[in-house]
Amino acid sequence: MNKFKEVIQANRAWYCLDCGKCSSVCPITLHIVDGYTSPRLLVEGALASGEETTLEDPLLWSCLTCQRCSEICPSEVNFSDFIQGARQLAQDQGRSGRCTHSGMVQSWMRMMADPSLEQDRLGWLTDDLALDQDSDTIYFPGCLPYYHAAFAELGFEGLEIARGALKILNVLGIQPRILEDERCCGHDLYWQGEMETFQMLGSLNLDLIQKSGAERIITTCPECAYTLRTTYPEVIGDLGLDIFHLSEFLAQQPSLKTTLKDNGSEGEKVTYQDPCRLGRFAGTYQGPRELISELGYQLVEMDHNRKTSICCGTSCWSTCGQVNKDLQSSRLEEARHTRAELLLTACPKCQIHLKCAQKEPGKSDSSQLTIRDLTTVLADRL
């Protein structure tokens, strides 16, 4: 069997019923103006015409791999993984998507794959944060120091998220360790089909984490959590320890509630953006909502929430154009209609992308909406 057929087979594309339910919910399809395409048409093309048709389809690179289509598919076609597999084949042929930010993020990810690299990534730690390099808990900040440097102009919270996570863990009596030579988890390279670099990054992290002897990893990035927990065992190797997104971990810590200070925001309306990798991919919907409730806020859901939540609009630092901006503006409009003044999310990238969309001239009038990470809001209340 050739590789393309293997990708079809592995992801149940044969079972597509041509019903078009995926096309009715795909956020990209909804906003496409020129060159209409949809998950259904892409799969139909793959089955009827083969590899070349698929690799030429614009959705191959613009797909957000948000899993919204698979959530509704009656045949359980795994479209996101199908796209990932097809992208691998495309990369093998020297094809790739259009990088955003002139490929800045891809560059630093690839540079981190160099085993001889000696990063200087812990300069953000402050004296009030307690760490213990023999701790059984690793806090994995992922690319937060890098995103902080790159997206400061957007007002992105970046390192406030990392410091907030440490403050929360400290209050819970946990003094975690941070791996000085931690590398990017490789999520974006994996989903772009750039397997060789992903494997290099993964192997470096696997080695580092296994040698640490720690028993659990806590991260504030849903993509890191999903990649370390699910993708590494499939592609790199099992890390052999528990991996949590902070919101998942805190849901198991009832003592946190008693330590939260009142800041007079009781009953204030907030809305919540489910990150794709935390929600649809990991099934974590309730944990963040419980934390919001513990903060005393009144959660007002957007029209699309939980399983039907809409992606923040760009993935893998690739293919961001008018379609993505329209999608993001429409999502911000949904948030505005809740009449909440605070939009909480639990993913650094959701925050970056939605804050970027807020600056898009003439689009959504969402300037009154404050976008923050659940971590920093929690930390402020300790």
Added chain:
Amino acid sequence: MSTLRTGQKVILFTCSWHAYSCQEEVGRLGKPQTTAVIPIRLSCLGRISPGIILKAFENGAAGVLLLGCPEGHCRYESGNLEARKVVEETKSILKLLGYEECQLDYQLLPAENPDQYLEVLHSFMTRIQDSRVTT
């Protein structure tokens, strides 16, 4: 004239105006140049972005030097100011990656000044010669 170790390369970004005229003048006068420097001419340094600079380091550059027009002399009004912001942002990313601050530099250079051009280039190569070895 290169003070770099064998194999080390410098990527030099200039706009089409002041610094580029210096480069042309160096060539016209037949002054010695080094193959360790790879010049890339842009319409304006306002075109530069962190991604472009990082790409140079990803591909093994030992240093990246940008030569812009003196303040108030940008043909596109603010390109040289934009470039400065980009350089500062990129420096903070490079620091995280373990690079030394001197490996990325931005200097302003008046037109038709070949000697100063060579001096700036030589000084940059001297400063980076002992910095992190890149592949």
